[in-house]
Amino acid sequence: MPQIQNAMEVFKLLDKSNCRQCEEATCLAFAASVFKGARQLSECPKLDPEIVSQYDGGPAKARTMDQDAEEALRRMQGQIAGIDLAEAAERLGGRCDNGKLTLRTLGKEFSVDSHGRFITDIHVHAWIAGPVLAYILAGEGKTPSGNWVPLRELEGGKDWYRFFSHQCEKPLKAVADTYTDLFEDMVHLFNGQRVGQHFDADIGLVLYPLPKLPLLVCYWKPDEGMPSDLHLFFDDTAEANLKIEAIYSLGTGLALMFEKIAQRHG
Numbered sequence: 001m002p003q004i005q006n007a008m009e010v011f012k013l014l015d016k017s018n019c020r021q022c023e024e025a026t027c028l029a030f031a032a033s034v035f036k037g038a039r040q041l042s043e044c045p046k047l048d049p050e051i052v053s054q055y056d057g058g059p060a061k062a063r064t065m066d067q068d069a070e071e072a073l074r075r076m077q078g079q080i081a082g083i084d085l086a087e088a089a090e091r092l093g094g095r096c097d098n099g100k101l102t103l104r105t106l107g108k109e110f111s112v113d114s115h116g117r118f119i120t121d122i123h124v125h126a127w128i129a130g131p132v133l134a135y136i137l138a139g140e141g142k143t144p145s146g147n148w149v150p151l152r153e154l155e156g157g158k159d160w161y162r163f164f165s166h167q168c169e170k171p172l173k174a175v176a177d178t179y180t181d182l183f184e185d186m187v188h189l190f191n192g193q194r195v196g197q198h199f200d201a202d203i204g205l206v207l208y209p210l211p212k213l214p215l216l217v218c219y220w221k222p223d224e225g226m227p228s229d230l231h232l233f234f235d236d237t238a239e240a241n242l243k244i245e246a247i248y249s250l251g252t253g254l255a256l257m258f259e260k261i262a263q264r265h266g
């Protein structure tokens, strides 16, 4: 029996009509609720009962996202033991000394030893630790080209884009709309760098969640009747350096962190 691994898998089963018969605003919101265990797949009346029965209660009975993230993290930590940290440092734009591979993530040092243990001053959230390990284990170390594209233009991004927009760009835009100055300060705090003028954005700064994975944050303030807007752009080499699930995790984790800081200091 298939077990649902993420909200995207739920979303793919739905008819995407946003008909609201399930009393959620969109199919996307319903998929997120099902994955969190708050709703059952069977509550979408448009879904074929045969599909519902295949999943038999779905992820509500399955494990939580935190459990999944923890397990994936442990698995990757185990794999770190088998790799050459010095080679990885060279490939990925880090450095290796005293048996540790050190990368800069959002301007802060983040080290991993040969047992996959983390040594860093920053709080180790699964949303950053997972992508760091995925980058070390499978990143090709491709040098960014400087061509910025939205997530949907990355090969694997087409499926993830709607979720990414909902869980990352939308909450970041809400923070930027409400606390515009603080938002800009936060991007600077995480070592946001001005690299040319991008898309005529009022705030256009490049973050480096990982050395070869730049992320361009563009925010346009409301202007002459035009509403504000916010989009994130990735280098078109991004997927060679980090798999799309980990890129999604980084983006949504970043949005969560900005929301928390804004609530605390806004």
Ligand code: SF4
Pocket (backbone or CB within 6 Å): 014, 015, 016, 017, 018, 019, 020, 021, 022, 023, 024, 025, 026, 027, 030, 031, 043, 044, 045, 046, 047
């Ligand atoms: S009832 Fe099903 S198709 Fe309609 S919005 Fe909800 S999830 Fe989407």
